Amino acid sequence: MPGEMRRLLHTARSWPSAVNVVGLATIVGGILLWQITHVAGLITFQYVPPPSGIAAALADAVATGELWSPLTHTITAVLVAWTVALIAGLLLGVTVGLLPLAWTWSMASVEVVRTVPAVALVPVALLVFGFSIRTEIIVAAYVAVWPVLIAGAVAVQSTHPRLLDVARTFRLSRRERFLKLLLPAAWPQVVVAARLALALSLILVVLTEMVGNPAGLGHALVREQQALQPESMWAYLMVIGVLGVVLQAVLNAASRRAFPGLAPVLATGAT
Amino acid sequence: MIRLAARARPRRTSAAGRTSLVGLAPLLMLLLVWQLLGNENSVLYPRPSRWPDGFASLLASGQFGVSLRATVTTFLLAILAATLLGAALGALVGSFRLLDRATAPSFTFLMSIPPAAVVPVAVLVVGIGLALQIGTVVFAAIWPIMLNTAAAMRAVPVARLESARMLGLSRRARVWRVVLPSLVPGIAIGVLVAAPVGIVVTLLVEMLTTVPGLGSMLLASQRSFQSTEVFAMLVIIGLLGYLLNVLVRLLQSLLLRNWPVP
Numbered sequence: 235m236p237g238e239m240r241r242l243l244h245t246a247r248s249w250p251s252a253v254n255v256v257g258l259a260t261i262v263g264g265i266l267l268w269q270i271t272h273v274a275g276l277i278t279f280q281y282v283p284p285p286s287g288i289a290a291a292l293a294d295a296v297a298t299g300e301l302w303s304p305l306t307h308t309i310t311a312v313l314v315a316w317t318v319a320l321i322a323g324l325l326l327g328v329t330v331g332l333l334p335l336a337w338t339w340s341m342a343s344v345e346v347v348r349t350v351p352a353v354a355l356v357p358v359a360l361l362v363f364g365f366s367i368r369t370e371i372i373v374a375a376y377v378a379v380w381p382v383l384i385a386g387a388v389a390v391q392s393t394h395p396r397l398l399d400v401a402r403t404f405r406l407s408r409r410e411r412f413l414k415l416l417l418p419a420a421w422p423q424v425v426v427a428a429r430l431a432l433a434l435s436l437i438l439v440v441l442t443e444m445v446g447n448p449a450g451l452g453h454a455l456v457r458e459q460q461a462l463q464p465e466s467m468w469a470y471l472m473v474i475g476v477l478g479v480v481l482q483a484v485l486n487a488a489s490r491r492a493f494p495g496l497a498p499v500l501a502t503g504a505t
Numbered sequence: 506m507i508r509l510a511a512r513a514r515p516r517r518t519s520a521a522g523r524t525s526l527v528g529l530a531p532l533l534m535l536l537l538v539w540q541l542l543g544n545e546n547s548v549l550y551p552r553p554s555r556w557p558d559g560f561a562s563l564l565a566s567g568q569f570g571v572s573l574r575a576t577v578t579t580f581l582l583a584i585l586a587a588t589l590l591g592a593a594l595g596a597l598v599g600s601f602r603l604l605d606r607a608t609a610p611s612f613t614f615l616m617s618i619p620p621a622a623v624v625p626v627a628v629l630v631v632g633i634g635l636a637l638q639i640g641t642v643v644f645a646a647i648w649p650i651m652l653n654t655a656a657a658m659r660a661v662p663v664a665r666l667e668s669a670r671m672l673g674l675s676r677r678a679r680v681w682r683v684v685l686p687s688l689v690p691g692i693a694i695g696v697l698v699a700a701p702v703g704i705v706v707t708l709l710v711e712m713l714t715t716v717p718g719l720g721s722m723l724l725a726s727q728r729s730f731q732s733t734e735v736f737a738m739l740v741i742i743g744l745l746g747y748l749l750n751v752l753v754r755l756l757q758s759l760l761l762r763n764w765p766v767p
Contacts, residue, residue: 257611261611281626281629339527340531342528350743351746353705353712353720354723354742356712471618474622479613
């Protein structure tokens with residue numbers, strides 16, 4: 235598709251989604267409804283506090299500074315794990331994608347290792363690496379590396395034959411062919427995989443904190459639950475959810491800026 | 506994930522791209538090296554030849570059959586619930602643009618909450634039990650089904666709907682005989698993506714709430730430092746995950762083989 239057309243498509247799609255008034259109104263309305271039913275006494279669940287209570291607990295955690303140490307701990311672990319997964323996955327994936335022999339002699343192992351459900355690894359990792367942020371990073375990076383590896387390999391390997399013909403016609407060197415053609419052609423799939431890897435990193439980091447390493451937001455959540463503090467527990471749940479949204483949004487914005495041509499891919503993937 | 510499936514590009518017809526069995530070599534090498542270099546009585550890294558011992562002691566505890574049945578039942582019930590709910594939600598969101606825009610940010614927020622984080626909250630609110638397990642799995646697995654159904658709904662050709670109306674089909678008949686069949690391929694792709702997520706979350710909830718199941722057995726083995734059992738469980742869970750995924754894939758291809766609508 236010509237660049238002109240893509241840009242047009244991009245603006246047409248991103249303009250209305252820039253501010254989704256109806257969508258935000260739904261959220262605000264939902265919160266209001268929750269509060270009102272609570273005040274009116276329609277919600278009788280013992281551990282569902284009203285939004286005002288959750289907000290108060292959150293404000294308290296911010297004021298006392300209790301929120302910051304788990305928040306920064308979790309963010310650090312997620313970002314380090316994601317970076318490691320991205321770099322390792324890209325290097326391995328592109329290698330496997332470029333060398334048919336490497337593909338043949340490794341992909342079956344990748345498929346087998348990948349089928350072991352991720353959560354089953356957490357107890358094993360805790361057993362082997364102990365209770366530390368290192369364990370969180372290792373588990374998260376290990377799980378997040380596979381989608382990137384596979385996306386990179388498949389993307390490079392399945393480059394459209396016509397593009398390769400173009401490279402031949404222009405007599406591109408191997409290096410140029412790789413940098414100017416194969417890599418850019420692989421980006422859309424790699425960016426999608428990078429988003430998945432980020433989501434997986436957050437999931438695994440929080441999980442490891444919940445079952446093992448006593449630090450971070452996951453641990454805070456479990457601690458508040460065990461202390462029967464529903465307000466702070468809900469507050470931490472909201473923080474974790476918002477963290478997920480913010481991380482994805484930042485990655486989206488960054489990849490949109492870095493690769494303007496990918497905007498349509500990203501816009502539709504974001505639904 | 507969903508995009509990757511939808512944008513499959515033509516592949517070069519070379520030997521590469523197909524997974525061949527020799528690709529298992531690195532994994533087997535690793536296990537062999539482990540076996541040869543491993544310490545006989547290592548607490549953390551038991552040699553692969555000792556893993557069957559772990560399996561035997563799991564079987565001897567008498568818990569294994571019950572746990573396996575519990576995990577598989579929970580998974581199947583939850584995937585069924587996620588499919589019905591996700592398809593219904595997806596069809597609604599796909600039909601009404603305003604509803605789509607109104608709910609999209611809320612769904613995005615819910616999607617980005619790690620399923621594990623919901624468990625402690627749900628334990629307090631709902632209490633430990635099958636409802637909690639199924640609810641959490643549905644919470645995690647419903648999204649791919651919903652998104653794919655919504656995409657399929659938007660892609661139903663207008664001509665198809667209009668010709669159904671022109672033929673004088675009642676509203677009910679249109680839904681059951683025109684719209685629903687058009688959605689089935691989309692729903693099937695969603696279930697395919699959701700199934701691995703469902704297995705993971707099923708195990709996860711078992712681990713976090715210690716209800717009977719393979720997940721809680723694994724955690725119990727780890728907590729008592731029975732590393733041979735831990736690695737045996739890992740192999741079993743890997744196999745189970747693989748088999749369940751094969752099952753879902755098989756059902757999908759059987760269902761779609763002669764499906765009239767692409």
